[in-house]
Amino acid sequence: GAGVSQSPSNKVTEKGKDVELRCDPISGHTALYWYRQRLGQGLEFLIYFQGNSAPDKSGLPSDRFSAERTGESVSTLTIQRTQQEDSAVYLCASSLGGQASTGELFFGEGSRLTVL
């Protein structure tokens, strides 16, 4: 597709279960970001990938959170042993990156996670 695609759009899980969220960035975009947005709040940075460089994981809130990216394409965000405070919308964004980039972030529609 032409835009950033995220799946699932909605996920309801039980406390203690693991969840995996997927992001398909725009083709050719080297930079990929994950953000968390709790209800009524701003975007909280989680992790940033840029090309083949080591990801910036400084925003991951705990070791239950991890993310991978395959080359410059799909990324998965995994939350292990989910807790109720993990309930939020998880937003993925991509950017062209590099000298030709305008720095504009293109966001997906988000994955809404509800932990019961």
Next chain:
Amino acid sequence: LAKTTQPISMDSYEGQEVNITCSHNNIATNDYITWYQQFPSQGPRFIIQGYKTKVTNEVASLFIPADRKSSTLSLPRVSLSDTAVYYCLVGPMDSSYKLIFGSGTRLLVRP
């Protein structure tokens, strides 16, 4: 990384001009200023971007003073559909490092 500060919320009426100011005292030389708009249940979307002085597009204008330590997003003649959260973001164009969003400004446009 530049940290941004914006008003938490603003109210306006249809047809008025709305100006939202963002402070970014630690902006770096290679940072650009970008504003995003977010509607409920959607991801943010790009509105406008600038480096200095004034930029205008079909949606908004962006005013940036010479010291670049602040910027003002101007929305002319707002309508109810402009009710949204507006985020100011500073960072390099080449996406060479992480981008941190602030809390944003929640704009409510009343009839």
